[in-house]
Amino acid sequence: MNPDLDAWFEREILMHEPALMRFLHRHWRDHDEVADLRQDVYVRVYDAAARSRPASPKSFLFTVARNLLADRVRRQHVVSITVMGDLDELNVLVDELDPSRFAGSRERLRRLAEVIDQLPARCREVVWLRRVEDLPQKEIARRLGISEKTVEKHIAKGSRLLAARLNAPVPAATTDRGAAVNSLSSDRTT
Amino acid sequence: MSEGNRQIESTAASWLARRDGVRWSADDQRAFDAWLDSSTAHRVAFLRLDAAWREAGRLKALAAIDDAGTVPKRGAWRRLPYFNLPAHAAGPGRDAKPSGRRRRWLLASAAALFAVVLASGTLLWRATQQVDRSVWTTAVGEQQLVHLADGSAATLSGDTELRVFLGRRERNVDLVRGEALFDVAKDHTRPFVVHASGYRVIAVGTRFDVRQDGNRLRVVVTRGLVRLQPANGNGQDATELPAGSIAQVSAAGVVVRHVSQALAADALSWRDGFADLHDTPLADAVAQFNRYNQRQITIADPALADLRVGGHFRLDNQAAFVRLLEQMFPIHAERQGQGIVLRQAAGTPAAP
Numbered sequence: 001m002n003p004d005l006d007a008w009f010e011r012e013i014l015m016h017e018p019a020l021m022r023f024l025h026r027h028w029r030d031h032d033e034v035a036d037l038r039q040d041v042y043v044r045v046y047d048a049a050a051r052s053r054p055a056s057p058k059s060f061l062f063t064v065a066r067n068l069l070a071d072r073v074r075r076q077h078v079v080s081i082t083v084m085g086d087l088d089e090l091n092v093l094v095d096e097l098d099p100s101r102f103a104g105s106r107e108r109l110r111r112l113a114e115v116i117d118q119l120p121a122r123c124r125e126v127v128w129l130r131r132v133e134d135l136p137q138k139e140i141a142r143r144l145g146i147s148e149k150t151v152e153k154h155i156a157k158g159s160r161l162l163a164a165r166l167n168a169p170v171p172a173a174t175t176d177r178g179a180a181v182n183s184l185s186s187d188r189t190t
Numbered sequence: 191m192s193e194g195n196r197q198i199e200s201t202a203a204s205w206l207a208r209r210d211g212v213r214w215s216a217d218d219q220r221a222f223d224a225w226l227d228s229s230t231a232h233r234v235a236f237l238r239l240d241a242a243w244r245e246a247g248r249l250k251a252l253a254a255i256d257d258a259g260t261v262p263k264r265g266a267w268r269r270l271p272y273f274n275l276p277a278h279a280a281g282p283g284r285d286a287k288p289s290g291r292r293r294r295w296l297l298a299s300a301a302a303l304f305a306v307v308l309a310s311g312t313l314l315w316r317a318t319q320q321v322d323r324s325v326w327t328t329a330v331g332e333q334q335l336v337h338l339a340d341g342s343a344a345t346l347s348g349d350t351e352l353r354v355f356l357g358r359r360e361r362n363v364d365l366v367r368g369e370a371l372f373d374v375a376k377d378h379t380r381p382f383v384v385h386a387s388g389y390r391v392i393a394v395g396t397r398f399d400v401r402q403d404g405n406r407l408r409v410v411v412t413r414g415l416v417r418l419q420p421a422n423g424n425g426q427d428a429t430e431l432p433a434g435s436i437a438q439v440s441a442a443g444v445v446v447r448h449v450s451q452a453l454a455a456d457a458l459s460w461r462d463g464f465a466d467l468h469d470t471p472l473a474d475a476v477a478q479f480n481r482y483n484q485r486q487i488t489i490a491d492p493a494l495a496d497l498r499v500g501g502h503f504r505l506d507n508q509a510a511f512v513r514l515l516e517q518m519f520p521i522h523a524e525r526q527g528q529g530i531v532l533r534q535a536a537g538t539p540a541a542p
Contacts, residue, residue, distance in 0.1 A: 009234070010241045017238070026502070035191040039198075042234035073518070112249055117264040128261045130210070131246040135259065137211045143259075148211070155210055156203035163242035 005050060012057035013045055020065060022169035027069055037072075041065045115165045119158060122146075126154035127162075195235075201225070202236040206243060326352045328368070331482045331506070333461070341375035342382065347401075347460050348481035348505075356380075368481060369401035371458055374414075385421060389439060392417040398431075399458050403477040407439040410457045418444065465503045472497040472515075476532075483508045484528070491534045494521060 020041065024034045044064050054060035116124060122144070129140045137155070141148045191199070205222050208214065226233045328334050328346045336344045340356050350368025355361075361377070365386040374382045374393050384391040384400050387407035391400055396414025401407070409418055411431045418437055419428035429444050431437055434454050436447045459466045465478045473495040476487045482505040489495050497519060503511050512530055515521045522535035 006233075006237055009237055014238055014241050032191070036195050039195050039231060039235065042238070043230045046230050046234050070518070109248060112245065113267045116246070116249065124264075125261045127246060128249075129259075131243075132249045133259055134250070152204075152207040152211060155207040156200075158246075159206050159239045159243045160199060160203050162246055163239050166242050166245060 002050065005046075008053065008057075009046055009049065013042070013049075013061055016058055016061055017167035018169055020061065021167060023062065023065060024069075025169055028072075037065075037068060041068055044068065112166065115162060118165065119161055123154045123158050123161070126151055127158040130155060195231075198231055198235045199239070202232065202239050205236060206239050210243075323356075324354045326354070330480070330484055333463075340377060340380070340382075343373040345371040345373075345461055347371075350481070365400050365402055367402060369399065369460065371397070371399040371461065373397050387439060388421050390417075390419050390421050390423075392419070396433075403474055405441060406474065408474075409435070409437040409439070410454050411435045412451055412454050412458065459502075460505060463505050465501075465505050467500050467503070469498045469500055471495060472499055472532075475499050475511075479503075479505060479508050479511060482506055485530060486528070487512070487530045487532060489532045491532070494519075494532055494534060 017038070020038060021034065024037050025031060028034060028037060041061070041064050045061055048054070048060075048064070049057075116127060119127060125144060126140055129135045129143070130137065135143070137148055137151045141151045144151075205225065208218065209222065226236060324338075326334065326336050326344070326346060328348055328350045330349045332346075332348050334346045336346060336352070338344065338354055338356065338361075340361055342361070344352060344363070346352060347369040350370055351366035352368075352370055353364040353366060355363070357380075359380060361380050361382045363372075363382070363384045365384055370384075372382070372384065372393070374396050382393045384393075386400050386402045387405055389407055391398070391409050393414060393416045396416055397412045398414075398416050399408075399410040399412070401409075409416065409431060411433050413433050415433070416431040416435075417428050418431055418439070429437065429446060431446065432448075434449055434451045436449060436454060436457060438445045438447075456466045460478065463482075465475065467475050467478075473489060476489060480486050485508060487508070499515075501514070508530075512523045512532075515532065516523050516535075520535045522533050524531045524533065
């Protein structure tokens with residue numbers, strides 16, 4: 001238990017998730033595995049930071065991500081450096097990409113509102129009443145005429161959808177170029 | 191996501207929702223702490239959901255949209271003056287570059303096709319009377335879009351030479367070296383033939399790419415249909431290549447892969463200054479880089495030439511490519527004057 005470390009992790013590491021996701025999508029062909037890679041990266045970063053906080057969290061995060069991909073490639077017996085792409089792109093990522101998510105409070109709020117709008121109807125209602133109107137779960141259940149257990153389920157689901165969509169690779173990344181890269185299927189064996 | 195991670199995230203979300211409820215006891219807190227402490231994977235999954243959930247609390251700023259306690263319609267927030275102020279901080283306008291380039295490319299193709307329609311009358315006369323000859327070359331690192339007199343267009347990659355002969359019955363193009371993407375204007379009376387590495391690549395109206403590296407030849411078709419046949423053949427040994435074909439020709443013969451048109455288009459990423467390598471022999475990859483960099487890479491050990499590499503690289507970033515080769519393979523790169531020599535390194539690559 002280390003509240004300081006948790007706060008540090010959120011502030012210095014989690015905030016870069018859109019850029020991290022873009023990096024992983026770009027350098028790893030099997031997109032189904034990207035969420036697992038992200039999770040592994042976080043575990044490595046958190047454990048390392050518990051021993052000693054890196055001076056530059058952002059570059060540390062991407063170094064860990066890169067090493068993880070390199071390890072994976074070695075374990076698969078495929079001689080491929082696909083995942084590594086261009087190391088120097090890292091600098092581009094780190095310096096330029098995440099501002100679009102954190103550009104300003106208005107942009108951030110707009111993004112959030114868009115993401116909430118994309119939630120399934122009932123889930124959206126529950127999230128709105130809980131986060132915006134600050135109604136207790138019990139009251140939400142009463143108003144919507146559903147069980148408290150169901151409200152809880154919508155909140156659980158809502159938190160997962162919010163995390164996934166707020167942290168989707170930043171829109172600036174999904175231009176033609178990015179799309180082309182992402183469309184590469186795994187034709188490792190031809 | 192793997193089943194294990196999905197389960198962890200789902201459990202983390204359940205904890206989050208329960209803790210958010212009214213009936214959260216000290217016992218619950220203890221059980222929750224124990225769950226968090228039992229694995230870093232649990233903790234980071236929870237922290238991530240919790241951060242997003244708290245971020246959603248910022249929406250309280252929008253509570254004024256509607257009457258208290260109701261949920262506004264989707265998109266109602268867009269009416270708020272807050273979102274309609276003039277933007278003092280313009281959004282990120284970057285990344286307009288690639289699409290801009292693409293647009294120009296589309297315009298160029300459209301222009302070519304348009305020119306055919308417009309000029310077909312005069313061209314008809316010229317086609318029967320005259321032979322157009324032209325030679326086009328690009329230097330290392332250069333790229334050029336060339337409009338041919340028949341309305342076709344060719345984009346030349348670096349270090350490429352193209353000799354064009356537009357005759358009455360046939361349109362002939364010699365790819366002397368390098369790589370070019372052809373956007374062929376339709377003309378059923380005159381097939382468009384690219385000669386390379388002892389093969390004829392024949393199209394009527396289509397889009398395809400031909401690359402020649404030494405005695406290796408590659409043809410990528412992104413639109414239409416192309417026929418590939420040995421220069422001295424009689425057509426019986428021709429290979430038909432529909433859109434989405436990637437044909438590799440070597441001394442051993444012709445190997446054709448059929449892929450999606452999108453994937454075939456990826457093989458043409460050199461136009462954007464990128465190399466997309468998929469299971470590509472190192473020799474081919476090196477040849478691509480050499481077309482874009484003054485500093486030439488040579489492979490000293492023949493054993494390395496067939497090593498397969500993949501990846502997405504900027505063609506002008508040769509240094510990164512070489513560095514990666516050294517990191518990932520038992521390869522040692524030696525800088526020698528104006529060149530880089532790749533040799534087999536002793537031992538295996540070190541762990542990171």
